Amino acid sequence: xIKVHNLVKAFGSKLAVNDVSFTVERGEVLxxxxxxxAGKSTTMRxxxxxxxxxxxxxxxxxxxxxxxxxxxxxxxxxxxxxAPAYTDMTVYGFLNFTAELRGLSGESRKKAVHRAVExxxxxxxxxxxxxxxxxxxxxxxxxxxxxxxxxxxLIMDExxxxxxxxxxxxxxxxxxxxxxxxxxxxxxxxxxEVDAACTRAIVIDRGKIVANGTPRELRQKSDLAGAVSLRxxxxxxxxxxxxxxxxxxxxxxAIVREEPGAAWARAYGAKGxxxxxxxxxxxxxxxxxxxxxxxxxxxxxRLDEVFRAITLPDTPATSKEQAQ
Amino acid sequence: xxxDAITAHSAAGLSDARAHSSAVRHITTIAKRELTSYFxxxxxxxxxxxxxxxxxxxxxxxxxxxxxxxxxLIAFFIWHPWLYLFLVPAVxxxxxxxERRLGTIELLLTMPxxxxxxxxxxxxxxxxxxxxxxxxTFPLVLTVGYLGSPDYGVIFCGYLGSALMAGAYLxxxxxxxxxxxxxxxxxxxxxxxxxxxxLAGWPPVTDMLVQWAPNWLVEGVAAFSVMPHFxxxxxGVIDSRDLVYFLSVIAFSLFTTGVIxxxxxxx
Numbered sequence: 001x002i003k004v005h006n007l008v009k010a011f012g013s014k015l016a017v018n019d020v021s022f023t024v025e026r027g028e029v030l031x032x033x034x035x036x037x038a039g040k041s042t043t044m045r046x047x048x049x050x051x052x053x054x055x056x057x058x059x060x061x062x063x064x065x066x067x068x069x070x071x072x073x074x075x076x077x078x079x080x081x082x083a084p085a086y087t088d089m090t091v092y093g094f095l096n097f098t099a100e101l102r103g104l105s106g107e108s109r110k111k112a113v114h115r116a117v118e119x120x121x122x123x124x125x126x127x128x129x130x131x132x133x134x135x136x137x138x139x140x141x142x143x144x145x146x147x148x149x150x151x152x153x154l155i156m157d158e159x160x161x162x163x164x165x166x167x168x169x170x171x172x173x174x175x176x177x178x179x180x181x182x183x184x185x186x187x188x189x190x191x192x193e194v195d196a197a198c199t200r201a202i203v204i205d206r207g208k209i210v211a212n213g214t215p216r217e218l219r220q221k222s223d224l225a226g227a228v229s230l231r232x233x234x235x236x237x238x239x240x241x242x243x244x245x246x247x248x249x250x251x252x253x254a255i256v257r258e259e260p261g262a263a264w265a266r267a268y269g270a271k272g273x274x275x276x277x278x279x280x281x282x283x284x285x286x287x288x289x290x291x292x293x294x295x296x297x298x299x300x301x302r303l304d305e306v307f308r309a310i311t312l313p314d315t316p317a318t319s320k321e322q323a324q
Numbered sequence: 325x326x327x328d329a330i331t332a333h334s335a336a337g338l339s340d341a342r343a344h345s346s347a348v349r350h351i352t353t354i355a356k357r358e359l360t361s362y363f364x365x366x367x368x369x370x371x372x373x374x375x376x377x378x379x380x381x382x383x384x385x386x387x388x389x390x391x392x393x394x395x396x397l398i399a400f401f402i403w404h405p406w407l408y409l410f411l412v413p414a415v416x417x418x419x420x421x422x423e424r425r426l427g428t429i430e431l432l433l434t435m436p437x438x439x440x441x442x443x444x445x446x447x448x449x450x451x452x453x454x455x456x457x458x459x460x461t462f463p464l465v466l467t468v469g470y471l472g473s474p475d476y477g478v479i480f481c482g483y484l485g486s487a488l489m490a491g492a493y494l495x496x497x498x499x500x501x502x503x504x505x506x507x508x509x510x511x512x513x514x515x516x517x518x519x520x521x522x523l524a525g526w527p528p529v530t531d532m533l534v535q536w537a538p539n540w541l542v543e544g545v546a547a548f549s550v551m552p553h554f555x556x557x558x559x560g561v562i563d564s565r566d567l568v569y570f571l572s573v574i575a576f577s578l579f580t581t582g583v584i585x586x587x588x589x590x591x
Contacts, residue, residue, distance in 0.1 A: 048434045051589045074436040084427030088361045100353045101435045103346070129364075145431070 001026055001075075001153050001183040002047060007056035009042050009207075016042045018207035020056075026152070029179035031198035031215075032187035035311050039207040040187040041081055044157050047185070048078045061152065074103075077151035081158055083142035087131035091122055091141050094130060095148060102149040116144040119174070135162050143171070147178070154178065156186040160193065172197045191303040194218075205311040218306050225301030228278050229256065229266040233292040237263040243289060249281050262294060350437045354445025355452070358419075362453050371415065372457045378407055379461055395472025400464055401482045401558050405522050405550060408493050413514035415454060416497025417507045419446045420585070424505040433589070443581050447498055447574075454490045458483065478560030485557020488570035489550060493518050495577035502584040521573075525549025 002024040009017040017039040024030045032040045045051045047058055049069045058065040063072035085094055095116060099109045117123060120140040125133055130141060139162060146154060159175070160168040175184060175197045188194070194201045194215050201218055203211040211218055219225055232240060237255040240263045244253040249269055256264040269278040279298050286293045362368040379400065383389050387399030423429040432442055468474045493514070500513035523529050525546040533542045553566040 045430070050430050050434050070436050070438070073434060076434070078431070078434045080427060080430040080434075082427055084431055086357070086361065086428055087426060088364045089357070093357075093360070097353065097357050098431070098435070101350060101437060103349075103436070142431075 001061055002185065003057075003059040004043075004047065005057040005059075007043065007046060007058065008054045009039075009046060009051070010054045015207050017046070017053075020204065020207070020209055022202055022209065022212065024153075024183045024185055026183050027180060027199075029175060029184045029186070029197055029199045031194045031201040032185060032204065033189065033191070033194065033201055033307065034187075034204040035189070038204045038311075040204055041157055043204070044078075044155055044185065044187060045080075048076055048155055049073050050080075074149075075152050077146035077149065077154045079143055079146040079154075079156040079159055081161075083139040085130045085138060085142050085145070088129065090127050090129055091117075091133070091137075091144075092126045094141060095144055098145045099148050104149060112148050112150070115150075116148045119147065120144040121170075136164060136167050139163060140167075152182055154182050154184045154186075156184070158188060159186050160188065160190065168193075191307060194303060203307065203310055210310045211306070215303065219301035219303055221310070222301030222303075222306045223268070223309075224299045224305060226278070227266050227268045227299040228282055229264065229295070229297050229299060230282055230286070230293065231262060231264045231295040232286065233262045233294055235263050235291060237265070239263075240265050243285065244282075247281060247285055249278055266299070347438075347441055350441040351445040351448065354432075354437075354442055355449040358446050358449030359452060362449070368453065371411070372460060375407070375411055375457045376460060378411075379403070379464075382407065383464065395468045395474035397464060397468060397474070397479055397482055398558065400461070401486060401554075404486045404489065405554060408490055409515060409518050409522065412454065412490055412493035413497045413500075413511045413518065415450050416494045416514060417501050417511040419450060419498050420502040420581070421505050421507050421510050424588075425507075429585075433585075439582055439585055443498070443578055443585070447495060447578060450494050450498070451487075451491050454494060455487055458487060458490065475560065478558075481557050481560045481562055484562070485554050485566070488557070488567070489554050492521070492550065492570050492573040492577075495574040495581075496521075499577045499581045499584065502581045502588075521548060521550040523549070525551055 002022075004023070005021050007017055007020040008015065020039070020043055022030070032043070034040050042051070046053045047060070047065070049065045049072065052066060058072075060072040061075045063069075063075075065072045086097075089097065092113070095113045096109065099112050102112075104112050117126060120143055122137070122140060122144055125137050125141075130138060133141065139159075143156075143159065146156065154175075156175075160171050163171065172193060175186065178184065179197070179199065186197075198215055200212070200214055202209055203218070211221065237258040241253060241255055244250050244265060244267050247267075250267045251270045253265055253267040256266050258264070267278060267282060276298070279296065283293075283296060285291075286296070382403040383400045387402065389399045392399055420429070423432065433439060465474075465476075465479060468479075469476075496517045497510070497514040500517065501507075501510045503513065504510050526549070530542055530546050533545060553569045556563050556566050
């Protein structure tokens with residue numbers, strides 16, 4: 001539904017977005033990750049047609065956003081950053097206004113407003129003026145505006161920013177549910193949201209895409225991915241390390257912590273080892289040595305670590321780990 | 325012409341008509357919202373009361389309406405260029421700067437409408453608001469009608485000219501409003517621009533130019549002046565040149581507003 005080719009945006013001599021390409025199909029929820037100022041908002045503003053690109057092509061549902069913006073914009077629902085809304089209008093007036101601009105009239109407009117109000121739980125503030133609303137309600141009002149015409153494409157810039165944990169959860173659930181039938185792009189810098197709602201994630205840094213994959217694929221990039229940590233009672237750290245290093249299949253190991261009467265180590269297997277190969281051989285080692293195994297855990301890899309590693313290339317994840 | 329060409333032609337005409345009607349609908353929607361938002365805040369009422377009080381003060385106290393002993397509204401209209409100088413920018417200053425301050429411009433311009441529709445819609449709403457304020461001076465018309473037998477045609481022309489002049493000032497205010505998100509700056513800029521339009525033909529200003537500027541420049545600057553155009557309306561003359569003058573100030577300012585908004589988005 002969305003095809004972006006070699007998108008470039010320059011503000012003066014500064015490249016805010018530098019050669020970004022991606023596609024989003026129906027049924028996909030694409031998470032846009034990146035540090036502040038990485039170019040997430042700028043990319044979204046170009047895709048929604050708010051600002052024109054310096055170079056590159058944006059096609060939305062087959063329509064070119066630059067040369068044929070009206071039909072392209074018709075397909076999109078957009079929640080801008082900070083959820084702006086006309087402060088002097090009531091929630092109902094505001095939703096009616098946006099529905100009207102979306103070309104809905106009469107009975108269908110009434111239905112659309114009603115549906116959006118219900119989905120975003122706005123009943124209790126419907127006739128309240130927007131500037132008297134709390135941040136959460138204000139946010140939901142703008143969110144309701146973005147889904148009022150039941151768009152095929154939903155683009156949201158930090159949709160959970162400033163919401164409390166319950167509201168965050170609601171929004172994520174809503175995104176995941178709607179993502180089954182729509183193409184959704186949303187930006188965030190909260191990594192747990194990627195796991196909670198995305199089918200795919202793009203990490204963007206200094207205007208460039210630095211990673212693109214499913215949350216699982218991204219986690220695999222972590223050094224931690226595939227490592228196994230184990231906690232053993234009655235062994236000192238030195239002994240544990242020695243035994244682990246002798247084990248074939250362990251490339252590297254580190255003692256995470258020594259406690260009185262127990263040691264905690266992490267073993268890294270060779271890249272490309274089969275799933276669970278390392279766990280099994282560690283288990284067998286423990287049985288042979290008659291260790292009292294307190295914990296044996298296969299690490300999945302942590303997204304925040306991957307995020308740091310690829311957006312701060314000077315400090316690789318391994319050195320961080322060793323510094324701990 | 326082949327039948328294919330004819331159907332293609334009529335289909336194009338049909339879609340043109342549809343685009344046209346949707347443009348009108350979008351403009352109406354935006355204008356309606358703007359107008360409601362004027363009246364949703366106390367600013368509108370304060371403005372109208374203030375406008376009417378000032379009109380009354382200048383007409384009766386400064387313009388000596390009763391002492392003139394003539395059944396005309398000259399004493400009323402003569403102050404309008406100066407009244408509007410401050411009051412119209414106060415109405416127009418928020419049109420775009422407010423939109424940028426709230427961030428709603430991002431919503432508005434990602435809707436399936438063209439920027440022109442938004443610009444015209446906002447302008448029309450503010451113009452209507454000014455027209456409402458102007459229309460509320462109707463007791464003056466009743467007064468002269470009661471006291472004497474005025475030429476209602478001249479009065480109508482005066483009102484028409486006044487509304488057109490308000491529109492020209494307003495379009496300029498829209499333009500300066502698009503320049504900045506700060507309403508105060510937008511207000512000052514448009515007051516200065518409107519003051520230029522008032523003073524451009526004034527002898528002290530033209531005399532200043534006559535010293536050194538070529539004749540065509542002096543005449544060119546003087547031709548920008550709003551005063552002679554408004555004066556002919558006051559005399560009861562609807563001259564096409566005056567109409568063209570006001571309408572082209574409006575069109576030019578709104579066009580420039582569009583250029584400014586586009587250049588902001590282009591970054």
